[in-house]
Amino acid sequence: MPEMDRPAVKDRLLRYVQIDTQSDPLSPTQPSTEKQKDLSRLLVKELLDMGIGDAHLDEYGYVYATIPATSTRKVPVICFCSHVDTAPDCSGTGVQPIVHTAYTGAPIVLPQDPSQVITIEEHPYLKEKIGDDIITASGTTLLGADDKAGVAIIMELAAYLVANPQLLHGEIKILFTPDEEIGRGVDKVNLKKLGADIAYTLDAGELGSLEDENFSADGMTVYFHGIAAHPGSAKGKLINAIKLAGEFVASLPKEKLAPELTEGREGFVHPVRITGSAELAQVDFIIRDFDTQKLGEHEFLLQHLADEIVLKYPGSRTTYEVKEQYRNMKEVLQHHPQVTALAEQAMLNCGVQPRKFPIRGGTDGARLSFMGLPCPNLFTGEMSLHSKQEYVSVQDMEKSLAVLVELVQLWEKNAAE
Template sequence: MSSLYQYTVASRFLRYVTIDTQSDPRSNSFPSTEKQKDLGRLLVEELQAAGISDAELDDHGYVYATIPSNTEKDVPVICFCSHMDTAPDCSGTGVKPIVHPRYDGKDIVLPDDPAQVIRLEDHPYLKEKIGDDIITASGTTLLGADDKAGVAIIMDLANYLVMHPEIIHGTIRILFTPDEEVGRGVEKLDMKKLGADVAYTLDAGEAGSLEDENFSADGMIIHFHGIMAHPGSAKGKMVNALKVAGEFLSLLPKEKLAPEVTEGREGFVHPVHISGNAEKATVEFIVRDFDTARLGEHEFLLQHLADEVVLRYPGARSEYQVREQYRNMKEVLQHHPQIVAYAEEAIRRTVGTVRKLPIRGGTDGARLSFMGLPCPNLFTGEMALHSKHEFVSIQDMQRSVDTLVLLVQLWEQGS
C-alpha cells in the first residue's frame, strides 16, 4: 500500500463499536434485533459517500455493495464478508472503547470495573503486541471486535481502492450480515443478488491467521417426560422429569467430550440450556466435531445415556430431535485450493507468517461454502471474544487491510 495512505480502520472501528448490535438467540424475527440495522444504515451512508453508489441495506438487515472491476481480464467476483452483530454472552450496550497507545506489556486494568484485568498470563498473544496500540472496552461490556474489526477492515479496503484506482482488481462484492452470533447469519441471504464466485470472511484472530476448516455442528434437544401428581399424594405415582434430566446430566462424560477438557481437533457434546417442570424437562445441546461422521456417534451416546436413565424411572420416557447447524468448510475448500493459496501468499507478503489452525466454532463462511460460495476465514486481530476482556491491535487491523489489498491484486494477476 502507499506509504502516504492514512488508514481509516481504527477511526471506523471506534465509531462502529459504540452502536449496540447484540443479537438475540431467543428471537423469532430476522434479524433477531432491529438495532443491528442501525449499524447497517451507517455503513450504507459511508459507502455511498465514498462513491459506491449501489450500497444498500435490505429488509433482512444485509448490507450489499460493489466495487466495480477496473481490469479487462475475466476475474472471479470476490466477496468480503463480516458480521455486524455482537454476541449475546456479554452486554453490548454503552460500549466505551479505550485506546492504549504503545502497549508496554503490563496487565491492562479496565477503568469502569478495576476487577476486570486483561492479564498477560491469560492472553499470551499480548506478548507479540508490545509497542502496538491496543483497543479495549472499559470493563462493563464486551468491545465488539468480533466482528466490527472485520467490518472496519472491509470498509477501509473499500476506501483505499476508491482512492487508489491504480490498484488493478476484478469486481469486489461487500457483504455485511446480521445474526452470525446466533447461527443465522446467512439464513435469508440472496445468493443470486450477491453474485460472487469466491468469498472470504474477516472474522479470525491473530495476525496471519487463515482458517480453512471448522467444526461440523448439530443442535440436539432431548425431552424427558415424567408423570405429574399432586405432591401431597404422589407416592408411587409421580415421576419427576427434572430429576430424570438431572441424573442424565450427571452421566455425561467428564474427562472427554466436554468443552472444558478438549482442544485442537477433539469434538464435544455441550449442554447449553435446561428448562421444564416435573412433568416435562428439556435439555438442549450443541454437538461438535471436525469429522462430520462422528457427530452421529456423539448423538448416539446422548441417546444411549438418556435411554439408560429412563429405564431407572418406570413410566418416564424420552424423545430426541437433531438439527443440522453447519458443516466443516474443509469439505468444500479442498476442491478449490487456489482460494486458500492466494490468501496464504497475501499473508506471507504482508505479515510474514501464516497461522493455519482449525476453528473450534463456525463462521458465516462455513455455511456460505455449502451454499456454493467457497469461503475461508482471514485474520482481524480480534481476541478474547465475547467477553469484557476483548481487545484488538490497531496495527493488526491495518495489516489485514494490507492483506486484502494485495489479495485482490493476486486474483487479478492470476486470472
C-alpha cells in the same frame, strides 16, 4: 502499496463498537434484533458517500454493495464478508472503547471494573503485541471487535480501492450479515443477488490466521417426558421430568467430550440450556467435531445415556431432535485450493507469516462454502472474544487491510485475459 491514512481503520472501529448490535438467540425474527440495523444503516450511508451507488440494506438486515472492476481480465468476483452483531454472552450496551497507545506489556486494568485485568499471563498473544496500540472496552461490556474489526477493515478496503482506481482488481462484493453469533448469519442471504464466485470472511484472530477448517456442528435436544401429579398426593405417581433431566446431565462424561476438557481437534457435547416442568423437560446441546461422521457417535451416546435414565423410572420416556447447524468448510475448500493459496501468498507478500488453525467453532464462511461460495476466514486481530477482556491490535487490523489490497490484485494477476 501506497501510503494509507493510519488512523482510518482504528477510527472506524471506535465508531462502530459504540453501536449496540447484540443478537438474541431466543428471538424468532430476522434479524433477531432491530438494533443491528442501526450499524448497518450507518455502513450503507458511508458506502454511498464513498460513491458505491448500489449499497443497500435489505429487510433481513443484510448489507450488499459492489466495488466495480478496474481490470478488463476475467477475474472471479470476490466477496468480503463480516458480521455486524455481537455475542449474547456479554453486554454490548454502552461500549466505551479505550486505546492503549504503544502497549508496554504491563497489565491493562479496565477502569469501570478494576477486577477486569488483561495480562500477558492470561493472554499470551499480547507478548507479540508490545509496542502496538491495543483497543479494549472499559470493563463492563465486551468490545465488539468480533466482528466490527472485520467490518472496519472491509469498509476501509472499500474506501481505499475507490480512492485508488489505478489498482487493478476484479469486481468486489461486500456483504455484512446479522445474527452470525446465534448461527443464523446467512439464513436469508440472497446469493443470486450477491453474485460472487468466491468469498473471504474477516472474522479470525491472530495476525496471519488463515482458517480453512472448522467444526462440523449439530444442535440436539433431548426431551424427558415425566408424569405429573399433585404433589400432595404424588406418592407412587409423580415422575419429575426436571429431575430426570438433572440426572441425565450429571451422567455426562466427566473426563472427555466437554469443552472445558478438549482442545485442538477434539470434539465435544455441550449442554447449553435446560428448561421445563415436572411433566416435560428438555436439555439443549451443541455437538461439535472436525470429523462429521463422529457427530452421529456423540448423538448416539446422548441417546444411550438418556435411555438408561428413563429405564429406571417406568412410565417415563425420552425423545430426541437433531438439527444440522454447519459443516467443516474443509470438505469444500479442498476442491478450490487457489482460494486459500492466494490468501497465503498475499500474506507473505505483506510480510505476514500465515498461521493455519482449525477453528473450534464456526463462521458464516462455513455455511457459505456449502451454499456454493468457497469461503475461508482471514485474520483481523480480534482476541478474547465474547468477554469483557476482549481486545484488538490496531496494527493487526492495518496488516489485514494491506493483505486484502494485495489479495485482490493477486486474483487479477492470476486471471485470464
